[in-house]
Amino acid sequence: MNNEPTVFIVDDDNEVRAAIGLLMDSVGLPNETFDSAWTYLARFDPARPGCLILDVRMRQMSGLELQQRLAEEPIHPPVIIITGHGDVPMAVRAVKNGAVDFIEKPFNDQALLDAVHRAIEIDAEQRGHALEVASVQERMERLTKREREVLDQIVAGKRNKVIAADLGISQSTVEAHRAKVMEKLEVRSLSELMRAMLMLDPRGA
Amino acid sequence: MISSLKFFWLSTRAVEQPDTDLQTRTELSSGTPNDDQGIVNWGASMHGSPPVFLPSTDDVIADARRVSRASRSTDARRGLRRRTPKPSRSMLAALIKLLLTMTLLLSNVGVVPTVGAALQDDDPQQSRAGVQSDPGGADPTLPRHPRPADQVLTALSQAPSDHDALFTLGDALERYWIGVMVGSGVLLALLALTSRVLHLNKRLSRANTRLERRQQLILDSVAEGIYGVDLEGRATFVNKAMERMTGWRAEELIGNDQHEIIHHTRADGEPHPREECPVLATFRDNVPRFVDEDLFWRRNASSFPVEYSATPIRDEIGETIGSVVVFRDITERRRAAERISQHEAEQTHFSRLSTIGEMASGIAHELNQPLTAITTNARACVRLIDSNRADMTICANVMTKIAEQAERAGEVIRHIRRFVRKEQPEISPVAVADMFDTVLVLLRQDARRANVLLHQQIGAGADRVMAQRTQIEQVLLNLARNAVEAMSDQPRERRVLLVARRYHDAVEIRVVDTGPGLGELSPEHLFEAFVTTKAQGLGVGLSISTGIVEAHGGRLRVDSTAGIGATFYFSLPCAGAGLDSEPALASLEPTAGVLSKRETTHE
Numbered sequence: 001m002n003n004e005p006t007v008f009i010v011d012d013d014n015e016v017r018a019a020i021g022l023l024m025d026s027v028g029l030p031n032e033t034f035d036s037a038w039t040y041l042a043r044f045d046p047a048r049p050g051c052l053i054l055d056v057r058m059r060q061m062s063g064l065e066l067q068q069r070l071a072e073e074p075i076h077p078p079v080i081i082i083t084g085h086g087d088v089p090m091a092v093r094a095v096k097n098g099a100v101d102f103i104e105k106p107f108n109d110q111a112l113l114d115a116v117h118r119a120i121e122i123d124a125e126q127r128g129h130a131l132e133v134a135s136v137q138e139r140m141e142r143l144t145k146r147e148r149e150v151l152d153q154i155v156a157g158k159r160n161k162v163i164a165a166d167l168g169i170s171q172s173t174v175e176a177h178r179a180k181v182m183e184k185l186e187v188r189s190l191s192e193l194m195r196a197m198l199m200l201d202p203r204g205a
Numbered sequence: 206m207i208s209s210l211k212f213f214w215l216s217t218r219a220v221e222q223p224d225t226d227l228q229t230r231t232e233l234s235s236g237t238p239n240d241d242q243g244i245v246n247w248g249a250s251m252h253g254s255p256p257v258f259l260p261s262t263d264d265v266i267a268d269a270r271r272v273s274r275a276s277r278s279t280d281a282r283r284g285l286r287r288r289t290p291k292p293s294r295s296m297l298a299a300l301i302k303l304l305l306t307m308t309l310l311l312s313n314v315g316v317v318p319t320v321g322a323a324l325q326d327d328d329p330q331q332s333r334a335g336v337q338s339d340p341g342g343a344d345p346t347l348p349r350h351p352r353p354a355d356q357v358l359t360a361l362s363q364a365p366s367d368h369d370a371l372f373t374l375g376d377a378l379e380r381y382w383i384g385v386m387v388g389s390g391v392l393l394a395l396l397a398l399t400s401r402v403l404h405l406n407k408r409l410s411r412a413n414t415r416l417e418r419r420q421q422l423i424l425d426s427v428a429e430g431i432y433g434v435d436l437e438g439r440a441t442f443v444n445k446a447m448e449r450m451t452g453w454r455a456e457e458l459i460g461n462d463q464h465e466i467i468h469h470t471r472a473d474g475e476p477h478p479r480e481e482c483p484v485l486a487t488f489r490d491n492v493p494r495f496v497d498e499d500l501f502w503r504r505n506a507s508s509f510p511v512e513y514s515a516t517p518i519r520d521e522i523g524e525t526i527g528s529v530v531v532f533r534d535i536t537e538r539r540r541a542a543e544r545i546s547q548h549e550a551e552q553t554h555f556s557r558l559s560t561i562g563e564m565a566s567g568i569a570h571e572l573n574q575p576l577t578a579i580t581t582n583a584r585a586c587v588r589l590i591d592s593n594r595a596d597m598t599i600c601a602n603v604m605t606k607i608a609e610q611a612e613r614a615g616e617v618i619r620h621i622r623r624f625v626r627k628e629q630p631e632i633s634p635v636a637v638a639d640m641f642d643t644v645l646v647l648l649r650q651d652a653r654r655a656n657v658l659l660h661q662q663i664g665a666g667a668d669r670v671m672a673q674r675t676q677i678e679q680v681l682l683n684l685a686r687n688a689v690e691a692m693s694d695q696p697r698e699r700r701v702l703l704v705a706r707r708y709h710d711a712v713e714i715r716v717v718d719t720g721p722g723l724g725e726l727s728p729e730h731l732f733e734a735f736v737t738t739k740a741q742g743l744g745v746g747l748s749i750s751t752g753i754v755e756a757h758g759g760r761l762r763v764d765s766t767a768g769i770g771a772t773f774y775f776s777l778p779c780a781g782a783g784l785d786s787e788p789a790l791a792s793l794e795p796t797a798g799v800l801s802k803r804e805t806t807h808e
Contacts, residue, residue, distance in 0.1 A: 012653070013574050015610055019581035022603065026588035057570065057654050084570035084650070105570075106577040109584035 005120045006050035007031040008077060010040045010066065012058045016105075020053060023109055029116065037061035041069060044076075049127055051100075051119035052077045053112075056090050064090065067097050075130055078119040082107065129199070136196045142184045150177040154190075155197050300391075303384040310377050428533075433518060435527040438462050438485050450534055452504035463530075467501045470508070487515040487528040501532065510535050549752065554627050556749045557679050560686070561625055567650035571617050575610035582607050620646050624675060624682075632757070634780035635674045637663050637705045637712065643678045644685050644703060657689045657699040666707040670714075670777040672757060677777065680750040680761070681716060684773045687746065688718035691771070695721060711759075711776040718772075723765040 007024045009031055011017040017033045024031035030050075034040040038061060040052075052070075056063035063081055070076040081094040081102040091102040100122055101115040143151060146167075153163040160178070164171040187193040378385060421444075424431055430447035432440050440458045448455055451467055458466060464482050471477045479485060483494045493516040500508045513532030517525045561568065586603045589595040620643045641661040652659050670677075685701050692699040697719065704715040747761075754761040754775045765771040 013578070015578035015606065015613075016574055016581070018606070019578040019585065023581050023585040023588070026585040026592070026594075028592075057650070059653050059656055059658075062656075084566075084573050087566075105573040106580045109581060109588075112581075 003049060004030055005123060006048060007116055007120075008040065008050060008052045009033045010035075010037060010052065010058070010063070011055040011082070012036055013055070016055070020112070023112065024116070027113060037063070037066035037069075040066065044070075044073075046073055046075045048077075049120070049123050050077045051116055051123055052079045053116070054079050054081055054099075056081050056083045056087055056094065064094055064097070067094060067099065071098060075126065078122045078126070080112075080115045080119055133199050136185070136199055139185045139196075140200070143181060147177050147181050147184070150174060151181050154178060154181070155194070300384075300387065303381070304388045304391075307377070307381065307385060307388055310374070430532045430534075431529065432458065432463065433527055433529045434463050434484060434488075436488060436525070438464050438479070438482075440466075441527060447532075450503075450509070450532075451501065457504075467503075468499075469502065470500070472500045472508075472510075484513075484515045484528060484530050488517045488525050491517050491525055493517065498535075510539055550629065553676065553679065553749050553753065554625075556746065557675070558625055560679070560682060560746075561621060561647075564647060564651060564686070567654065568617070568621060568647060570650040571646065572614055575614040575617075578610045579607050579614075582610070617646055624678060626675065629673060629675060632671055632673045634669050635672045635677070637668055637670055637714070640672070640674060640678050640681060641703045641705075644681045647682060648685055648689065651686070652689050652701065655689050655693045655699065657692055657701055659685070659701050659703070661703040662705070664704070664706040666779070667705040667712040669780040670705075670712045671780045672777050673753075676753040677714075677757070680753050680775075681714070683746040683750050684716035688716060688720060688771070691720035692718060707779065708776070710779050712779050713774055713776050715772055715774040717770060719770040722767040722769065722771050723763065724767070 007029050009017055009020050009024070011020065011033075012035055014035070017035065021031050021033050034043070037054075037058060054063040054066060063079075067079050067081075070079070078100040079094070079098070081091055081099045082105055083091045083094075083102055084105050087104075091099075091104075094102055100119050103112055103115060140148075149167060150163060153166065158166070160171050160174045164174045167174070182188070182193065185193060185196060187196055424442070424444035425446070427444060428446055430444065430450050432443040432447050435441050439460055440463045443453075443455045443458045447453075447458070451458075453466065464477075464479055464485060468482060468484070469477055483496050483499075486492075487494050493514065495512070495514045497512045499511055499513065501511045502508045511532045512535050513530055515528050515530045518527045518529050520526050582603045586595070586600055589599065624643065624647065638661070641663070645659050645661065648659065681703065685703065688701045689699075692701075700717075700719045702715075702717040704713075704717060706713050706715070751761045757775075757777055759775040759777060761773060761775045763771060763773050
C-alpha cells in the first residue's frame with residue numbers, strides 16, 4: 001500500500017484539472033485527477049494519505065456536497081476548496097464544514113502549493129492522532145471488566161481507598177488492578193494514562 | 206295677305222311710273238287693285254305687246270333709272286326675289302316678308318318707289334333686255350315722240366326721288382297696321398326672350414364661378430397636398446397645401462409633367478422611371494393606389510417622405526381622364542417612428558446589459574477557467590525548467606495548451622463584446638451554430654452551477670438563418686436562462702436543449718427544457734412586460750424577446766406540460782440552403798434522422 005501523501009484533484013474542467021496536475025508534478029508531488037465528485041468517491045480509500053483539491057462548482061455533485069459526504073467518513077484527506085470569482089459565501093460554508101483552505105481562481109501557484117503542503121501536514125497529524133487513538137482503543141480491549149471499572153474510578157480521580165469502598169473490595173486488590181491496567185495500557189504514569197483516556201474521549205471525563 | 210301684298214306691289218309700281226305716257230297710266234288705272242290680270246297685261250305690254258306702245262324717251266330714262274336702282278338694291282331685293290315667284294303658303298314666311306318690307310319702309314320712307322321698282326323688276330338683266338328689244342322690230346334709236354336733248358338731260362339730272370314723297374309712313378301705318386302690330390309684338394317677345402336668356406346666362410356663370418371658387422377653397426383648406434394629372438401626366442390642378450409643401454407655385458406646376466418635377470428620383474438616389482410611377486399607373490389600369498412610402502421633391506431640390514393615394518378621375522361617360530393624388534408629408538410621423546424604434550433598441554440594449562450583469566458571476570467563472578489553466582500551466586512549466594526536469598516535448602505541449610486556453614478566453618470575451626454592443630448589424634445570414642455557441646458559452650457556468658445540461662441539435666438544412674444575430678442570441682439566452690432557473694429546484698433530470706429544424710423555407714428554433722412547466726402563468730400574460738415569477742427580475746425578458754422575434758417576422762410561442770417541461774419556439778427565414786455542403790450531405794442520410802447531424806452536449 002502506497003503511504004506517500006498524494007494530491008487528489010477533483011475538477012470537471014479538463015484543462016484546469018490537467019494544469020493543477022502538472023503543477024503538482026513540477027514540485028514532485030504525486031497526484032491523481034478526477035473529473036467529478038462521483039469518480040473520486042468511487043475510488044475513495046480512507047487509508048491513503050494526502051490532500052484533496054476540490055472545485056466548488058461542479059455538475060451533478062458540487063464540491064460542498066462531496067465535502068459533506070467525506071465528513072461522514074472517520075478519516076479523509078483535508079480539503080482545499082478552489083472557488084471562482086464571487087463564490088465567497090460558498091467558500092465560507094466550505095471552511096465551516098472543515099476545509100483547511102480556500103483559494104480563488106485564478107490562483108497563485110505558490111499559494112496553492114503552500115496550501116497543499118499545509119494540508120498534507122494536517123493530514124499527517126490527523127493520521128498520527130488517529131493511529132494513537134486506534135492503539136489506545138486496541139489496548140483498552142485487553143482490560144477485564146473489573147479492571148475497566150477500576151480504570152473508570154481512577155479517571156474520575158478517586159483514591160484507592162475510596163475505590164475499594166465503592167467496589168466493595170480490599171484496597172490491595174484495587175492496587176493490583178491498577179498496576180494491571182497501567183501495564184496493559186502501556187502507560188508509565190497516571191498523567192500518561194489520563195492523556196490516553198482524553199484521546200479516546202476528547203470531551204474529557 | 207298675298208293679295209294685299211300684290212296690291213302693294215302694284216301700287217308702288219303705279220307710283221313709280223309718273224313719267225310714263227297716258228296710255229300706260231290709263232291701262233294701269235283700268236286694272237282694279239285686286240285684279241291679277243292687271244299685272245299680266247302690264248307685263249305683256251312691257252315685254253311682249255309691241256303694238257300697244259313703243260317706249261318713249263321717258264320710258265328709256267325710267268328704265269335706265271330702274272336699272273341703276275335695281276343694281277343698287279340687289280342685296281335688298283334678293284331675299285324677296287327668291288320668294289316672289291313662288292310665294293310660300295306658310296304664315297311664317299309671309300310674316301317675315303312683311304317684316305322685312307316694313308323695315309325697308311321705315312328705313313327708307315322717302316324712297317318707297319325705289320322699293321316698288323325693285324320689287325317690280327324681277328330681273329334687271331331681263332328688264333334691260335326688254336328695254337333694248339322692246340320695239341319689236343322698230344328702230345329703238347328713233348323715238349316715237351322725239352324730245353329735245355336738253356329735256357332728256359334735265360330728266361337725267363333730276364334726283365330719282367323727286368316726285369316720290371307721295372307714300373308716307375303714315376300711309377304705311379294706316380294700311381299695314383296689323384302687320385306692324387304683329388311684327389312689333391314679335392320683336393318685343395324676342396327682345397324679352399333674349400334679355401331673359403342673357404340674364405339666366407349671367408346667373409349661370411356666376412354660379413359656376415362661385416362653385417369653382419368654393420371647390421378651390423375646399424381644396425386649399427385641406428392640409429393634404431392635392432393635385433390632378435391628365436393622361437399625359439401633366440398637372441391639371443394643385444392646391445395651396447401642395448404649393449406650400451413643394452415650394453412650387455401652382456402656375457409652375459399646372460400643365461407640366463408632375464413626375465419630372467416632384468417625383469423624379471427615388472430615396473436611394475436612383476432615377477424613378479416613369480413606367481414605375483404609381484400616379485401614372487393609376488390612370489393606365491384604372492386601379493386606385495395607396496403608397497405608404499415615397500419621396501417628393503421640393504423646388505429647392507430637397508426631398509420629403511410622403512404617403513399618398515392616387516385615384517383615377519372619370520368624366521361623365523366614365524372615361525378615365527387622369528388621376529387625382531392626395532399626399533401627406535410623413536416626415537414627422539417617420540421621425541416619431543424612428544424615435545420609438547430607437548427607444549426600443551435602447552431598451553433591448555439595456556436588457557442585454559442587464560442580462561450580462563446578472564450573469565457576470567457565471568461569465569467571470571467562464572473566463573477564470575482558461576485563465577486558471579494558463580497561469581497554472583505556465584507556472585508549472587517554469588518550475589519544471591527551474592528544477593531541470595523540463596523536457597522539450599512536455600514544455601511544447603504545455604505552451605500549446607496555454608495558447609488554446611488564451612484563445613478560449615478570447616472567445617468568451619468576443620461573445621460578450623458582441624452581445625453588449627449597442628449598434629446593431631443588419632439582418633443577414635447567420636450560422637445557427639454560432640448563435641447557439643454564444644448561448645452555451647455565456648450560460649455554461651450558470652448551468653454548471655445549477656447542474657443543468659445544455660445541448661444543441663441542428664437539423665439538416667437548418668444551419669443558416671436570416672437574422673439579426675445579437676438579438677436572436679438575446680432571445681435564446683433569455684429563454685435558456687429562464688429554463689435553467691426554472692429547473693434549479695427540481696430533483697429530476699435537468700436539461701436545456703436548443704434545437705434548430707428546417708420547415709420548408711423557415712428554420713424553427715426551439716428552446717426545450719425538462720422543467721416543471723409554466724404552472725399557473727397563462728401564455729397570454731407570459732409575454733407581457735413586467736410579468737415575472739422571479740424575485741429579482743424585471744419581467745421584461747420575454748416581452749423583449751417577443752418584440753425581437755416579431756421584428757424578424759415570426760411569433761414566439763410556448764408549449765408547456767406540467768411536470769414534463771416547457772418549449773418556447775419561433776421561426777426564422779432560412780438563409781439560402783446550400784451555402785455549404787453540409788445540409789446536402791445530411792439529407793443523404795435518412796436514417797441519421799433530422800436531429801443527429803450536429804449534436805453536441807456541453808458539460
